[in-house]
Amino acid sequence: MNRRAYFVSFLTLVLVILAFNPLQAVGKPDVTSHEATFLGNAVDMHIEWQSPNPVIMARIAMAGKAQDLIVNVDLFDNRRNPSGYAGEVNVTVHLDSLPNQPLNYVIQLEDELQIKSTLVTGKVNVSSSQQTQHSQQSLTTAPASQSPQQPGAKLDGQQFGTIIIIINPSTVANSGAMWRVENGQWKKSEESHSNLPVGSHTIEYKDVDNWIKPENQTVKIGDGQTLTLKGIYKTK
Secondary structure: OOHHHHHHHHHHHHHHHHHHOOOOOOOOOEEEEEEEEEOOOEEEEEEEEEEOOOEEEEEEEEOOOOOOEEEEOOHHHEEEEOOEEEEEEEEEEEOOOOOOOOEEEEEEEEEOOOOEOOOEEEEEOOOHHHHHHHHHHHHHHOOOOOOOOOOOOOOEOEOEEEEEEEEEOHHHHOOOOOEEEOOOOOEOOOOEEEEEEOEEEEEEEOOOOOEEOOOOEEEEEOOOOEEEEEEEOEEO
16 A cells, blocks of 8 residues: 555544544533522522533532532533534522522533533522511421421521632642531532531641642631632642
8 A cells, every 4th residue: 555545544544533533622611691580489590501512510509508509411401503512401499598688609510521610600689578478488388396496497687608619729629639617518629618607617628648738717708708719739
């Protein structure tokens, strides 16, 4: 086989491989639009995105919700376009506690390559009449055998905030580095700890081999505040 024929055969093989195994684009998903509507004991959300690769998950942290809500996105909800993939999803977030005004939330997307979007924040304005109606509904639906003010219940008038920690560099963030608040549950980089009472809180970082973890941090959060901080590990 001469050189020209060999080159043509090689090029044909490359094109066949690319046809069946297309290269995946590089870049982060981007939240292009988000809307939220307060319904009394839940929040309806509409999220839209543009991404180089299909989005497979949306994570939502919200005041009044004890745990982050993980929404699995179907690949068919991603529509191919010249810039990659566009899509949208509708989500109903059921609240665990009575909301303060405004009701803050944080959105983050993740694509099929496990690449995460930039954190996007928003808020839902809750009128005084809606808060009163929600409080009355909660008291009405409480079981007769229980007092509506049970120990540990989150009642109207209590104030809460949210903390998000971004761990750097990304190498250690992907090697087991985590953080927590006051001996609570360990969180990964860019995860949130919501429903924290206003005031001072101590942030602790997890040990990782061959890395020096950040010193414990004491931070102060206000009512409805979402505080985003960086935790920077150093090599030994």
